[in-house]
Amino acid sequence: MKHAVKRIAALLLTALLICPCLMPAALAESPAESAPAATEAPEAKATMTPAELQAQGILTVGAKGDDVTRLQQRLKDLGYLSGKVDGQFGGGTKRAVIAFQRRNKLDTDGVAGQETQARLYADDALAAPGEEKTDVLAGELPMLVNKDHVVDEFFTPADLVLVNTVIKKDLATVKYKKTRGVKAAVEALKTMLEAAKADGVGKKWQIAAGYRSWDDQNNMLNAKIKSYKSKNKGWSSSRARRAALRSVAEPGASEHHLGLAFDVNRKGSSTFAGTKNSEWLNEHCWEYGFIIRYQKEKEEITGFVAEPWHIRYVGVEHAMYMKEHNLCLEEYLQGIEDGTIVLNGSAENAAEAAGEAGEEEEPENPEEPEVPEEDPDAADDMGEPDDMGEPDDMEEPDDMGEPEDADAA
């Protein structure tokens, strides 16, 4: 048993180390991942038809009739179902059931069994939140999204705009015309690209990804699972899901949900690192309020391998501080919480005061190279946790190092 737990932990760690922007996170508490372990007769469900299950009061995809109509109506009344009430349990109904289950802390298997229905028809069943949009730039601190800080499926940033209405072709190619981002961040991106152009690095920029909804991420994950299953006959759903989670983030855990993160690369180039564009971005994005979110020497903290193309808007003051002190977002926010970093312009003073008191500026990381970007290889052995299981079993995600495919959905 202990061994099994350790092995699961190792698998989770394995998954975490792969491709941040697609998979930023999320394994440990993924209820969907453990979906097959439903509370309602899982073995029976695997072999029985929807009609047979329905006869036992369990509603699943394929069920139809009055009890489905009643279920749909209730889901609609509570704000989970946007489609029509037609008495046919299809994909939309399943999604609504999952959303209801997640919000009501039930197993998220998309099956309306006894427990789910009891909760659903109870007077105190939790309704879906309304169409509330989140101002992701509100507040003093940059909002954190990672495996431990996930957003729910109702999360929508305020102020989203189409990137290609702000950034024209002379500055960059927007790979997908529907790509959106939060207006202030897209405008900062434009300013940054104008500066790059003025510096003579104006060619071949491409914006490959921006805002991603919870559904987008969910679809990406499902597409990846499907692809694994079709390539590997005989794989179980849970095995395909585990494999997919190595390269695609669990919905809710992708920083792209904020509308403040963009995948920026060089058009036609299969790798971004090492290009003129990448070097410029690494050196200058901070001045325009962006951070290189996942850096090599911070992999153990962020949980993701380096992604030189994934930038995140946090505002100039925060970005410059993180650059100057070589901090990733997790470290920066922790420093503020600890009081070792003080906001509102007094951050430098606090750091100096800490220095005078005989402390390192970054006491939590005294061995970090001060200027790692000049010698990235110096940060060796960032590697795998000691107890990482079976590295031979690891698969490289298809899109590793290929930012062109960064949002392959």
Ligand SMILES: [Zn+2]
């Ligand atoms: Zn990304």
